[in-house]
Amino acid sequence: MSGSLLPFRRASAGGPAGQGSGARSLSGGRPGGTAAPLPRPSGAPRFRDLIAPHIDAAYSLARYLARDATAAEDIAQEALLKALRNLDSLRGDAVRPWLLAIVRNTYFDWRRRTGERIVTGPAAEVALEQAPDEAQASAEDVLIRQGDVAALRAAIEAIPEPFREALVLRDLEEMSYREVAEITGAPMGTVMSRIARARRMLAERMGVVEAVR
Helix, strand or coil: CCCCCCCCECCECCECCCCCCCCCCCECCCHHHCCCCCCCCCCCHHHHHHCHHHHHHHHHHHHHHHCCHHHHHHHHHHHHHHHHHCHHHCCCCCHHHHHHHHHHHHHHHHHHHHCCCCCCCHHHCCCCCCCCCHHHHHHHHHHHHCCCHHHHHHHHHHCCCCHHHHHHHHHHCCCCHHHHHHHHCCCHHHHHHHHHHHHHHHHHHHCCCHHHC
């Protein structure tokens, strides 16, 4: 699916989310529409040029992972500060995967600090012997055409980890399978299985399984 509609976009002080440049998504900002400021240091042109275009993507990933707007603001802000401090470690032009990996790690740090249980390893996996069924990707498109974006977001948030993060990275943030594997630290086969399972769970939750076959 296209990543142009579903990613959350921070509410800005300058107007409602979805207005102005980069208006590619619906608002997921703090309650009341007031977003905490994220670092956009005027004295760091490299940060501004490289990282600022991906701030909404960073917030969107944090929002889907944390499933809480306020926590997502805190996670995104902390991740962006880490990116600023570690900008010299960025190599090449793969800025977005690099930043999203920082967001993901910051989210898990936040989970540990808040005492929430993190499920990882074999207990979190559902074994799949097949490669991802690309037809499942059209489940999101079916729902978008139906105008049920809010329900689709809720269904994505209901998918358990680590399937949710794989789905968001691949289908919303449009990372390649290889990039998802690098960001999550999971083998390629595991990533493919997670995405296939996540797409199936999403289609089942939204009752569109038949529509995408």
